[in-house]
Amino acid sequence: DVKVTQSSRYLVKRTGEKVFLECVQDMDHENMFWYRQDPGLGLRLIYFSYDVKMKEKGDIPEGYSVSREKKERFSLILESASTNQTSMYLCASSDPGQGHEQYFGPGTRLTVT
Amino acid sequence: KQEVTQIPAALSVPEGENLVLNCSFTDSAIYNLQWFRQDPGKGLTSLLLIQSSQREQTSGRLNASLDKSSGRSTLYIAASQPGDSATYLCAVRGTGFQKLVFGTGTRLLVSP
Numbered sequence: 001d002v003k004v005t006q007s008s009r010y011l012v013k014r015t016g017e018k019v020f021l022e023c024v025q026d027m028d029h030e031n032m033f034w035y036r037q038d039p040g041l042g043l044r045l046i047y048f049s050y051d052v053k054m055k056e057k058g059d060i061p062e063g064y065s066v067s068r069e070k071k072e073r074f075s076l077i078l079e080s081a082s083t084n085q086t087s088m089y090l091c092a093s094s095d096p097g098q099g100h101e102q103y104f105g106p107g108t109r110l111t112v113t
Numbered sequence: 114k115q116e117v118t119q120i121p122a123a124l125s126v127p128e129g130e131n132l133v134l135n136c137s138f139t140d141s142a143i144y145n146l147q148w149f150r151q152d153p154g155k156g157l158t159s160l161l162l163i164q165s166s167q168r169e170q171t172s173g174r175l176n177a178s179l180d181k182s183s184g185r186s187t188l189y190i191a192a193s194q195p196g197d198s199a200t201y202l203c204a205v206r207g208t209g210f211q212k213l214v215f216g217t218g219t220r221l222l223v224s225p
Contacts, residue, residue: 043202088154101162102159104157109154
């Protein structure tokens with residue numbers, strides 16, 4: 001079974017802090033994704049990566065950056081957290097060899113106060 | 114721009130009923146369509162993946178169909194159980210390296 005893990009289930013940070021969200025997948029998938037999910041807005045893509053050290057902006061990249069130094073790990077960075085970044089963050093991975101089926105992690109509920 | 118719509122937004126049924134969830138999309142040039150389940154406060158669980166060349170996929174009590182020409186997919190759940198209560202999301206991936214476009218989901222409640 002594909003397993004996608006996220007470093008924290010719940011996180012509380014203060015405005016202005018630098019926040020790191022970590023995601024690890026164990027199936028050697030090429031592609032990794034970061035989404036945020038908000039009531040009434042659904043899932044929105046922040047960034048994705050199709051290879052190590054490669055990244056592409058999604059729909060809402062402002063205020064975020066990402067890092068993919070190793071194939072299995074994709075990090076989302078909030079350079080200076082703001083209250084409007086309070087959300088559920090979901091990581092996913094996929095691979096062309098598996099028909100690009102996306103597998104999601106359990107999510108991180110981030111609260112910025 | 115691809116748009117994905119799910120109807121109904123919410124559905125409440127008694128245990129044992131067979132039910133159908135609907136998903137429609139505006140651009141038929143898709144690579145695949147994926148159905149997910151999400152429990153409150155949790156991540157998404159992949160249920161079924163249908164490639165553009167396929168008409169349906171089955172897994173246990175679940176059957177998903179795809180009609181690209183009409184821009185529709187349905188998720189059929191047989192003999193529903195209270196444990197099926199969750200939000201069901203469909204998502205469409207375009208051709209090329211395209212992101213998934215998600216519907217807004219159908220919130221299902223199955224009562225004992």
